[in-house]
Amino acid sequence: xxxxxxxxxxxxxxxxxxxxxxxxxxxxxxxxxxxxxxxxxxxxxxxxxxxxxxxxxxxxxxxxxxxxxxxxxxxxxxxxxxxxxxxxxxxxxxxxxxxxxxxxxxxxxxxxxxxxxxxxxxxxxxxxxxxxxxxxxxxxxxxxxxxxxxxxxxxxxxxxxxxxxxxxxxxxxxxxxxxxxxxxxxxxxxxxxxxxxxxxxxxxxxxxxxxxxxxxxxxxxxxxxxxxxxxxxxxxxxxxxxxxxxxxxxxxxxxxxxxxxxxxxxxxxxxxxxxxxxxxxxxxxxxxxxxxxxxxxxxxxxxxxxxxxxxx
Numbered sequence: 001x002x003x004x005x006x007x008x009x010x011x012x013x014x015x016x017x018x019x020x021x022x023x024x025x026x027x028x029x030x031x032x033x034x035x036x037x038x039x040x041x042x043x044x045x046x047x048x049x050x051x052x053x054x055x056x057x058x059x060x061x062x063x064x065x066x067x068x069x070x071x072x073x074x075x076x077x078x079x080x081x082x083x084x085x086x087x088x089x090x091x092x093x094x095x096x097x098x099x100x101x102x103x104x105x106x107x108x109x110x111x112x113x114x115x116x117x118x119x120x121x122x123x124x125x126x127x128x129x130x131x132x133x134x135x136x137x138x139x140x141x142x143x144x145x146x147x148x149x150x151x152x153x154x155x156x157x158x159x160x161x162x163x164x165x166x167x168x169x170x171x172x173x174x175x176x177x178x179x180x181x182x183x184x185x186x187x188x189x190x191x192x193x194x195x196x197x198x199x200x201x202x203x204x205x206x207x208x209x210x211x212x213x214x215x216x217x218x219x220x221x222x223x224x225x226x227x228x229x230x231x232x233x234x235x236x237x238x239x240x241x242x243x244x245x246x247x248x249x250x251x252x253x254x255x256x257x258x259x260x261x262x263x264x265x266x267x268x269x270x271x272x273x274x275x276x277x278x279x280x281x282x283x284x285x286x287x288x289x290x291x292x293x294x295x296x297x298x299x300x301x302x303x304x305x306x307x308x309x310x311x312x
Contacts, residue, residue: 017042017111020060020093022071022103023049029155038118039170041151044109051101058113061177062091063148069107073137074100083137090139092180094132095119110148114174122174125229131181141180147173162276165244167217171228194238195231199224203235207247211254212274215247247274252288255281259297266293 014032018025021044029043040058053074064085072080080102085091095116151169195203206223207215220243221231235243251273258269267278275281285293 015042016040016056016058017044017060017113019054020051020056020062020098020111020113021046022051022101022107023047029152031155034155036166037170038115038121038174039151040113041155042111043152043155044111046103046107046109048103048105050103053098053100055097056093056095056113058115059095059119059177060093061112061114061144061148061173062093063110063112063145064089064091064107065110066108067105070104071107071137072102072104073135085138088140088145089137090141090144091137092133092139092177093135099135110152112148112151112173114170114177118170118174119178122171122178122229125227126175126178131178133177133180139180141176143176144173144180147176162244162247162274163214163216164220164247168232168242168244171217171232175229192233192237195224195234200235200238207250211247211251212272214274215243217243248284251275252284255285255293256296259293269293 015027015030017040018027024047026045027042028045029041031039031041065087068087069085070082071085072082075081080100085107147169151173154166154169194200203220203223206220217228217232220235221228224231224234226234232242235241235246239246241249255269255273255275258264258272259266266281270278270281273281275284282292285291285296289296291299
């Protein structure tokens with residue numbers, strides 16, 4: 001089941017993220033069984049303790065939650081540096097050697113490990129210089145915080161939101177990670193042009209023809225002829241929406257049409273519109289309309305989907 005609690009003893013044998021824990025740790029949630037592309041996400045409850053210097057084969061972004069925590073790390077000069085990590089503070093641990101850590105208070109952390117293959121693929125798609133970050137603790141980055149929050153919501157949800165959503169988030173997070181040390185000018189997207197109408201119509205046609213399928217970011221990018229990074233930016237520039245938001249909007253609108261048709265069952269609408277389950281569709285109707293599909297059928301009104309989620 002998505003987001004279910006895991007057995008700490010069993011996970012200790014499977015999760016590579018336990019090696020990064022700053023003290024004795026219990027895993028509350030893990031995506032280890034979900035096969036998310038390029039990432040592993042876990043929620044850790046860590047107790048005071050110490051982590052000796054180690055080497056990791058993944059890049060790890062850690063988000064501190066809950067109360068503030070007191071943490072020390074060994075600097076390059078060999079001295080320990082003390083940091084008070086406030087809620088939503090981020091710690092960056094690049095692949096390779098990592099310093100000693102001492103955790104003096106209990107802490108709740110969200111660790112997201114990025115595989116080297118994902119980092120390399122995003123590097124290949126970037127059209128400007130990127131600088132691989134160095135170890136740091138106490139970073140504030142709203143984009144990373146937002147993406148990690150969305151991934152955690154997906155992990156803890158009772159139903160998945162689909163491959164297109166989970167494909168987009170790791171890609172956006174890896175891009176933000178690689179551009180963390182690039183100035184605002186280097187990250188600017190003010191000159192991004194939208195997909196030309198011919199290409200945009202081709203992508204829209206693919207979406208509409210496969211609305212009942214689990215669409216992927218890679219397949220839509222291939223249809224456009226651009227890399228995933230360029231496709232994400234150009235699609236949003238053209239439509240004002242991420243691909244996931246656009247697909248969600250279209251599914252909700254098609255569901256409206258089907259529910260207004262006499263004799264259509266709710267489960268048929270779920271399948272034909274590509275929702276993960278009936279509870280998934282019901283949840284989205286409540287979120288965007290304030291009523292269930294059955295209530296909508298009795299009192300149809302217009303659904304408007306917010307375009308406020310921005311991944312990169």
